[in-house]
Amino acid sequence: MPEAPKILSxxxxxxxxxxxxxxxxxxxFIEDVTADAxxxxxxxxSEILSRSANVEYLQRYGLNGCTDxxxxxxxxPVVTYEDLKPDIERxxxxxxxxxxxxxxxxxxxxxxxxxxxxxxLMPTIEEELGRRSLLYSLLMPxxxxxxxxxxxxxxxxxxFVKSEAKTPGGLVARPVxxxxxxxxxxxxxxxxPYTNYTSPKETILCLDSYQSxxxxxxxxxxxxxxxxxxxxxxxxGFIRAIQFLEKHWSLLCKDIRTGTIDxxxxxxxxxxxxxxxxxxxxxxxxxxxxxxxxxSWKGIITRLWPETKYIDVIVTGTMSQYIxxxxxxxxxxxxxxxMYASSECYFGINLNPLCNPSEVSYTLIPNMAYxxxxxxxxxxxxxxxxxxxxxxxxxxKQQLVDLVDVKLGQDYELVVTTYxxxxxxxxxxxxxxxxxxxxxxxxNFICRKNVVLSIDSDKTDEVELQxxxxxxxxxxxxxxxxxxxxxxxxxxxxxxxxxVLFWELSVKDSTLIAPSVFEDCCFTVEESLNSxxxxxxxxxxxxxxxxxxxxxxxxFDMLMDFALSQGSSINQYKTPRCVKYAPIIELxxxxxxxxxxxxxxxxxxxGHKQWCTQN
Ligand code: AMP
Numbered sequence: 001m002p003e004a005p006k007i008l009s010x011x012x013x014x015x016x017x018x019x020x021x022x023x024x025x026x027x028x029f030i031e032d033v034t035a036d037a038x039x040x041x042x043x044x045x046s047e048i049l050s051r052s053a054n055v056e057y058l059q060r061y062g063l064n065g066c067t068d069x070x071x072x073x074x075x076x077p078v079v080t081y082e083d084l085k086p087d088i089e090r091x092x093x094x095x096x097x098x099x100x101x102x103x104x105x106x107x108x109x110x111x112x113x114x115x116x117x118x119x120x121l122m123p124t125i126e127e128e129l130g131r132r133s134l135l136y137s138l139l140m141p142x143x144x145x146x147x148x149x150x151x152x153x154x155x156x157x158x159x160f161v162k163s164e165a166k167t168p169g170g171l172v173a174r175p176v177x178x179x180x181x182x183x184x185x186x187x188x189x190x191x192x193p194y195t196n197y198t199s200p201k202e203t204i205l206c207l208d209s210y211q212s213x214x215x216x217x218x219x220x221x222x223x224x225x226x227x228x229x230x231x232x233x234x235x236x237g238f239i240r241a242i243q244f245l246e247k248h249w250s251l252l253c254k255d256i257r258t259g260t261i262d263x264x265x266x267x268x269x270x271x272x273x274x275x276x277x278x279x280x281x282x283x284x285x286x287x288x289x290x291x292x293x294x295x296s297w298k299g300i301i302t303r304l305w306p307e308t309k310y311i312d313v314i315v316t317g318t319m320s321q322y323i324x325x326x327x328x329x330x331x332x333x334x335x336x337x338x339m340y341a342s343s344e345c346y347f348g349i350n351l352n353p354l355c356n357p358s359e360v361s362y363t364l365i366p367n368m369a370y371x372x373x374x375x376x377x378x379x380x381x382x383x384x385x386x387x388x389x390x391x392x393x394x395x396x397k398q399q400l401v402d403l404v405d406v407k408l409g410q411d412y413e414l415v416v417t418t419y420x421x422x423x424x425x426x427x428x429x430x431x432x433x434x435x436x437x438x439x440x441x442x443x444n445f446i447c448r449k450n451v452v453l454s455i456d457s458d459k460t461d462e463v464e465l466q467x468x469x470x471x472x473x474x475x476x477x478x479x480x481x482x483x484x485x486x487x488x489x490x491x492x493x494x495x496x497x498x499x500v501l502f503w504e505l506s507v508k509d510s511t512l513i514a515p516s517v518f519e520d521c522c523f524t525v526e527e528s529l530n531s532x533x534x535x536x537x538x539x540x541x542x543x544x545x546x547x548x549x550x551x552x553x554x555x556f557d558m559l560m561d562f563a564l565s566q567g568s569s570i571n572q573y574k575t576p577r578c579v580k581y582a583p584i585i586e587l588x589x590x591x592x593x594x595x596x597x598x599x600x601x602x603x604x605x606x607g608h609k610q611w612c613t614q615n
Contacts, residue, residue, distance in 0.1 A: 019151050019193060026141035030351070033366050034440035038404040040366040045069060048370060048419055055098045057087060057423065069402075078374070078392050078400065078415055078424045081113070081120050088121050094169025100421030101125060108173040109343035112457040113428060113448075114530040117464070118608045121173060122343040124420045131368060131419070132176075133185045135346040138365070139338045140194035146354050147309050151193035153228030156220040156305065157312070158241040159197075159204045160212055163539070165607025173607065176343045177233065181205060198223045200273035208267065209540060213244050215270050218252055218261065219277055220305070221288055227305040231312030235322035235335075236456045236497075236542060238313045242300065242329050243495050249292040257285035299331035310334040315357045316445045318454040321492045323357055340445060344427055345369045345418045351437055361434040361442040364403065369419070372400045373412035376430055406433045406441045413449065452578035453490050455497040456542040458533040462577050468528035469501065472521040479517065481507040485556035487588070489579045491547070498544035501525065502588045504551050515596055522546045522598035534604035545598040555591040562587060 049067040103125045110119035164174035203215040232238035259280030336353045340362040348364040414427045431443035453460040473483035484504045491500045536543040
């Protein structure tokens with residue numbers, strides 16, 4: 001298997017030559033693994049299976065130490081999280097026997113995908129950190145082919161850690177990025193011009209989101225002339241930083257002017273790290289103040305950070321809703337989506353990073369995991385819903401294809417087998433083949449299966465929404481009112497965005513229902529939604545209060561007429577549980593009688609509900 005390129009050593013005399021040499025090595029590595037994709041995949045699977053020959057899960061299905069693809073595909077089922085839950089719970093409760101993986105599970109990564117309202121727990125092993133670092137190390141050499149000079153400046157990236165919890169068995173459970181930023185791979189990374197960030201690690205590792213954001217912005221503003229690229233993981237996070245700046249620029253300017261840090265920043269390690277950078281700079285403070293106090297914030301990014309060449313954020317999938325806001329704040333700087341990854345596994349990178357956001361395609365890196373693909377068909381373009389088999393029958397199982405066998409233009413659901421103990425696991429993402437890099441396919445990210453609403457990293461599916469709406473609508477029964485139909489949409493016209501539910505009611509006497517009843521309904525929906533949604537509301541403040549808009553009677557009939565006029569079949573028509581198409585949203589909005597917001601935040605605590613009661 002091709003060797004992963006080494007990161008630069010800080011003993012290097014001539015950093016420029018080493019940067020070029022390393023870039024070339026990385027690009028050659030990408031050429032090699034993509035040219036040899038099928039062989040790399042064969043070896044990855046064989047390596048995973050030979051290491052895991054003794055694990056209970058594979059023995060249960062009678063793999064008997066076989067490491068070839070054919071036997072593996074014949075005996076090992078294609079599974080979802082629900083299938084693995086009993087095994088995962090055993091590990092969470094402290095069973096250290098080799099259930100899924102022969103290497104010790106080092107921690108759980110808490111996915112933003114949920115199961116029974118709680119984050120899914122993805123087992124991981126220590127060495128996966130190396131695999132994640134490898135994928136990160138590919139990004140800048142690729143980028144540098146298109147934009148030279150990125151090694152001469154800094155990146156202003158807003159990166160954050162989230163709270164972590166312990167499972168009853170004592171394993172840490174936290175999001176994958178929190179795990180990565182806290183690891184020595186990130187904290188003690190060697191000197192490398194491509195990982196030279198304006199934010200000191202202490203500001204990233206501060207759990208208090210206000211202090212972390214404030215100190216990262218302060219350092220970013222203070223070093224504004226060095227910044228050549230800006231970003232965050234997802235577009236929503238970057239926009240949150242700009243909004244924070246809109247609110248707090250005068251305090252930040254005061255700190256820049258005096259070279260001190262505001263007293264609200266109490267974390268001693270953050271204060272110390274920032275004070276190593278900050279010096280009084282009244283000229284810079286005047287400049288920032290003048291730019292921020294101009295009426296318009298159009299182009300604020302290029303105004304405050306004039307050397308910025310691009311914004312590095314994910315704007316594919318549901319994040320595409322933030323493209324207009326990013327264009328506005330940046331005067332349409334390139335929006336660069338560099339990678340595609342998840343808690344289960346890091347998947348791939350964008351080899352053409354300056355392409356239009358609507359054309360982004362990710363090349364899966366064949367040595368990250370063993371990949372299979374389940375063909376899917378799009379049923380309903382209007383609502384974007386996807387046909388989804390729950391458990392696969394034999395015919396469907398046979399349809400799964402290998403990485404190099406996918407067909408251009410076809411949609412697939414991604415299935416992975418990882419070094420950390422997931423075997424033929426359905427990630428839940430739908431990808432479309434857009435091209436090939438050598439033998440390795442490239443994919444457009446189409447959607448997360450089944451997700452109807454998403455503002456930030458929350459992913460609310462149809463069933464969760466249905467249950468939440470049912471819980472809330474039950475409260476109307478005592479007023480002799482009932483819910484006839486509903487649909488929802490993610491409104492991101494203001495930041496933070498919020499969920500909007502359109503409700504059509506059957507009411508005997510609407511004057512009997514006080515506004516507070518509907519506000520309680522909004523709150524009940526929020527309380528019933530999954531923990532990632534509630535964390536976004538409570539902790540990250542990345543999601544605004546949920547809104548119910550009551551619409552006139554007959555609105556949903558009009559919606560159906562509209563869908564039929566667009567070619568839907570009357571026999572198959574179902575009310576879509578989310579709407580994205582602007583004319584439909586306009587239609588619904590034109591029929592709104594009244595609207596109500598959730599009056600308070602729902603409850604949220606770190607860790608799974610059941611652990612809190614057990615601990
Ligand atoms: P998590 O498990 O919380 O880390 O979330 C991983 C999921 O985020 C993936 O399975 C995708 O659904 C989504 N995601 C990650 N990277 C991208 C990307 N580049 N574009 C669109 N969606 C992404």
